[in-house]
Structures are given as structure tokens and as C-alpha cells.
Amino acid sequence: MARRKLPIGIQTFAKIREEGCYYVDKTPYAIRLIEQGTHYFLSRPRRFGKSLFLDTLAELFAGNRPLFEGLYAEAHWDWSVRYPVIRISFAAGRVQSRVELEQRIWDTLRQNQEALGVTCPPGLDIPGCFGELIRRAERQHGQRAVVLIDEYDKPILDNLGDKAVAAAMREGLRNLYSVLKDQDAHLRFVFLTGVSKFSKVSIFSGLNNLRDITLSPEYSAICGYTDEDIDTVFAPELDGLDRDEIRRWYNGYGWLGERVYNPFDVLLLFQERLFRAWWFETGTPTFLVELLTKRHTFTPQLDALIASEQLLNAFDVERIATEAILWQTGYLTIVAEERLGRISRYRLGYPNLEVQSAFNEALLAALLPQPEYAAQRALPLYQQLTTLDFDGLKAHFESLYASIPLDWYRNNPITQYEGYWASVFYSHIASLGLDLTPEDVTNQGRIDLTLKLDDAIVVIEFKRVAGKEPTGEAITQLNAKGYADKYRGDGRPVYLLGVEFSAEQRNVVGWDWCAVG
Numbered sequence: 001m002a003r004r005k006l007p008i009g010i011q012t013f014a015k016i017r018e019e020g021c022y023y024v025d026k027t028p029y030a031i032r033l034i035e036q037g038t039h040y041f042l043s044r045p046r047r048f049g050k051s052l053f054l055d056t057l058a059e060l061f062a063g064n065r066p067l068f069e070g071l072y073a074e075a076h077w078d079w080s081v082r083y084p085v086i087r088i089s090f091a092a093g094r095v096q097s098r099v100e101l102e103q104r105i106w107d108t109l110r111q112n113q114e115a116l117g118v119t120c121p122p123g124l125d126i127p128g129c130f131g132e133l134i135r136r137a138e139r140q141h142g143q144r145a146v147v148l149i150d151e152y153d154k155p156i157l158d159n160l161g162d163k164a165v166a167a168a169m170r171e172g173l174r175n176l177y178s179v180l181k182d183q184d185a186h187l188r189f190v191f192l193t194g195v196s197k198f199s200k201v202s203i204f205s206g207l208n209n210l211r212d213i214t215l216s217p218e219y220s221a222i223c224g225y226t227d228e229d230i231d232t233v234f235a236p237e238l239d240g241l242d243r244d245e246i247r248r249w250y251n252g253y254g255w256l257g258e259r260v261y262n263p264f265d266v267l268l269l270f271q272e273r274l275f276r277a278w279w280f281e282t283g284t285p286t287f288l289v290e291l292l293t294k295r296h297t298f299t300p301q302l303d304a305l306i307a308s309e310q311l312l313n314a315f316d317v318e319r320i321a322t323e324a325i326l327w328q329t330g331y332l333t334i335v336a337e338e339r340l341g342r343i344s345r346y347r348l349g350y351p352n353l354e355v356q357s358a359f360n361e362a363l364l365a366a367l368l369p370q371p372e373y374a375a376q377r378a379l380p381l382y383q384q385l386t387t388l389d390f391d392g393l394k395a396h397f398e399s400l401y402a403s404i405p406l407d408w409y410r411n412n413p414i415t416q417y418e419g420y421w422a423s424v425f426y427s428h429i430a431s432l433g434l435d436l437t438p439e440d441v442t443n444q445g446r447i448d449l450t451l452k453l454d455d456a457i458v459v460i461e462f463k464r465v466a467g468k469e470p471t472g473e474a475i476t477q478l479n480a481k482g483y484a485d486k487y488r489g490d491g492r493p494v495y496l497l498g499v500e501f502s503a504e505q506r507n508v509v510g511w512d513w514c515a516v517g
Contacts, residue, residue, distance in 0.1 A: 027073035045330025084137035089150040144188035153194035220257025252351035277358035298419035300438035360430035421501035470510030474498025
């Protein structure tokens with residue numbers, strides 16, 4: 001199979017097809033959606049292919065058959081009918097006020113009028129013009145209109161740091177989207193995409209016929225690449241790359257169905273032939289990191305959160321649930337579903353090595369006054385861990401905590417919560433991309449942290465002591481609860497490590513380790 005052009009950054013279906021790029025055929029999903037219903041909503045993280053899928057829908061409804069030659073849709077679509085397509089996107093740029101938002105909307109409505117050959121009468125407000133655009137498009141083209149809205153929530157997300165501005169954006173968007181309910185008789189198909197799932201009450205104002213397919217197993221791979229896609233469509237690119245490493249670094253995103261890769265990561269890997277945090281590096285989640293530190297988030301728990309479906313959907317300007325925003329933005333994913341009667345609970349965790357390592361590096365930077373110190377010490381830390389140099393590890397962390405100035409403790413509330421030292425410890429190791437299991441469940445309780453190396457397993461317990469002296473409680477609990485028993489049959493030697501932190505000393509005061517016989 002010959003190598004093709006990699007469609008990096010290309011979100012236009014026609015360009016991908018006309019330039020002979022690799023393309024994973026998503027038209028079976030498009031046909032199924034159209035056959036099953038008319039109004040849909042899909043939430044996926046950024047750079048997951050939402051814009052490309054919307055553009056594919058646009059070309060399908062416009063009847064551009066040559067673009068679909070050889071694809072599933074070619075034989076499953078009535079090409080004799082063409083529909084007027086209204087496209088709205090907030091993906092480009094940033095709007096920072098209600099006035100700018102309305103200017104953007106007016107410009108979008110104008111572009112659609114020109115593309116469809118219709119004109120809205122003067123004197124209308126935004127809802128009036130949008131509604132008139134839908135009705136006149138239907139009359140002009142003889143078919144009900146199709147409305148495709150990309151990144152419907154971006155004006156809100158871009159301003160979450162200022163709740164007043166974010167709320168103003170929400171009201172402006174509600175003013176626009178409310179039209180869809182009233183114009184239902186004139187609409188053939190509606191599809192909205194975004195990152196976050198704002199409540200229907202706050203955004204869509206009664207648009208209760210909108211089917212949310214975010215957690216529909218049959219549409220779990222509507223965006224992103226599957227393992228099969230990597231092994232077939234991109235087979236020519238795999239030579240010289242470790243297939244298991246590709247999976248470990250970039251696979252793992254799940255929406256209750258087949259797990260997928262972020263397309264941006266895979267394409268950059270194939271181009272550069274290097275394993276890096278390609279997706280993460282395109283947008284450091286500054287607001288998210290600030291939110292987590294402000295809430296004194298215990299970072300080891302981020303890889304072991306439990307959430308209900310209601311909590312995952314509990315997202316609005318005035319209420320931003322930690323679990324919801326981490327899941328919706330792609331920094332956590334659903335790793336397992338647990339059903340309690342009619343109620344579903346979801347276990348959340350990092351989707352892959354890229355997110356675990358890069359996100360914890362960003363969190364560590366917020367936890368320390370001089371994050372460059374930790375970055376400079378990353379290689380020695382890795383060597384100490386992989387060689388089981390426990391004495392060197394103790395000295396490493398003593399030096400790290402000692403580097404934090406007293407003023408940092410005085411002026412930064414984040415240092416006042418009990419989990420601060422353990423969070424620094426965990427995120428420092430997690431940023432290396434090693435195999436870590438926080439809140440590791442056993443039949444005797446939960447291990448604080450399990451580190452799985454190639455040649456050993458280290459079971460770790462954290463304790464915070466009241467005074468300046470160690471108590472030995474951490475290693476005592478590890479032994480008393482038999483936490484090592486879970487891994488005795490693994491084949492690798494098991495070590496216990498008890499770490500005690502003193503708020504008074506602002507450092508490690510207890511460090512006990514032993515090999516399990």
C-alpha cells in the first residue's frame with residue numbers, strides 16, 4: 001500500500017479527498033444519524049475531528065457525489081436531492097464581549113445568506129434574521145434546511161475565567177440557538193458539536209428533541225481513530241514505530257464503546273516519527289490548572305475518580321464540577337462503567353501516557369514556585385526509580401521540598417491542605433510517564449500509590465504527621481494490611497515504601513522501605 005499525504009490540520013473534507021490524503025471513512029456514521037433522526041448533539045475534546053465530520057455532513061447534504069467516490073455513502077445516499085446547508089462556527093479566534101459575539105453572529109448570518117442566495121429583510125434582530133434565513137432557504141431551494149453548528153460553546157469556554165463575561169456569552173448563544181425549536185417544521189437536519197455539555201435549560205431553551213449522542217456506544221468512534229483504522233488505513237506509516245508504544249501513548253479515549261486515538265496525535269507522530277505530547281502542547285489548560293489548584297485537588301485521585309452521569313453533565317458557568325470539566329475536555333476519560341440497578345457510575349482515569357505525563361507536569365508547575373527545578377531533576381528521578389535507589393529517592397525529595405521558600409508557604413493557600421506534599425510527590429513521578437496506580441484497591445483497603453516498573457513493584461503509603469518526628473505509621477500500615485499480597489504472584493519483586501510528611505518541618509521526616517519476602 002502506497003503512502004499518502006497526512007491531513008495534518010486539514011478540516012475540509014473536499015481538500016482531503018481531492019489531495020489524496022489518508023481518510024478514515026466516517027460516512028457510515030453520517031448515514032446512520034440521518035436515517036435515525038434529525039436533531040443531534042455531540043461533545044468531544046478539542047482537535048478530535050468534529051469540524052471535519054461536520055464538513056463531511058455539509059458535502060453530503062449538498063450532494064457533492066464525486067467527493068464520496070469509493071466511500072460507504074456513495075451507495076447509500078440519494079444524490080438526486082440537494083439541501084440548503086446553513087453553517088455556523090465559533091472555532092476561529094476568540095470573542096471577549098457580548099458585542100463581539102453579536103458581531104460574529106451577524107457576519108455568519110450574512111455569509112450564509114450570500115451562499116444560499118437569500119436576503120433577510122432589514123430591521124430584524126438576530127433570532128428574527130436566523131429564523132428568516134431558515135425559512136427563505138427552504139423556499140429558495142425547495143428542501144428543508146440543514147443547520148450545522150461547530151464549537152457551539154467556545155465563546156463561553158474562552159471566558160470561563162470571568163464568570164460575568166461567560167454568562168453574557170451564554171445568554172447571547174441562547175438567543176441564537178432558541179430559534180431552532182421554533183423553526184423545526186423547516187429543518188431537515190440539525191447537528192451541534194462542542195467540547196462541553198452545558199445543560200439544555202441554560203443553552204438550548206427547551207430544544208428537547210436534541211438527541212445527545214456523546215455517550216452512545218454506537219457512536220463512540222464517530223470521531224477519532226480506532227485500532228483497526230491504525231492497522232489498515234495507516235498501515236504504510238507503521239514501519240519503524242513500536243505498535244505497542246503507539247497504543248500506550250495515544251489510545252484510550254472511551255465513550256462507552258470502542259476506544260479511540262486522538263487524530264492530531266497520530267498524524268503528528270507519523271510525520272515526525274517521535275513520541276511527544278502533540279495534542280497537549282497545542283493548548284495548555286491554564287484555566288483548568290488554576291481551577292484544580294484553587295480547589296486543593298489531591299492529584300493522585302485524578303486517576304481514580306468516580307462520577308455519575310448527572311455529575312458529568314453538571315456543567316455551567318456558575319457550576320463547574322471538577323469531574324465534568326476534566327472529562328469533557330479530554331484530560332480524563334471513562335475507563336469503566338458500573339451499574340447499580342438503573343443507575344450508572346463511571347470510573348474516570350487518564351486515557352493514555354501522553355495525558356498522564358503532560359498534565360501532571362502542568363499540575364506540578366502550579367504546585368511548586370520553581371517548576372524548572374523539578375524539570376531539571378526529572379532524569380535523576382527516573383534513574384533512581386528504575387534502579388530502586390531508595391536512599392537516593394529520599395535525598396531527591398528532601399531536596400525538592402527544601403527548595404520551596406518559606407514565603408511560598410505563607411502566601412500560597414495551596415500549601416495549607418493536607419494532600420499538598422503527596423500531590424507534589426505523585427505528580428513529579430507521574431510526569432515521567434511511569435505505570436502508576438493511585439488508590440489501588442485490595443481486599444484489605446486502598447493502597448495510596450502503586451508503581452509498576454519493568455523489574456519490580458513498589459507499594460507506597462503516605463502519612464502526614466503532626467510534629468517534627470516520624471511515627472512509622474506508614475510502613476506499619478503497609479505491613480499490617482498486607483498490601484503487598486495483591487502482587488505476590490506477579491513474578492516481580494515487591495517493595496514497600498512508607499513516606500511521612502511533616503507540615504511543621506515542611507518536608508519528608510519519615511522514609512521507611514523494605515523488600516517483601
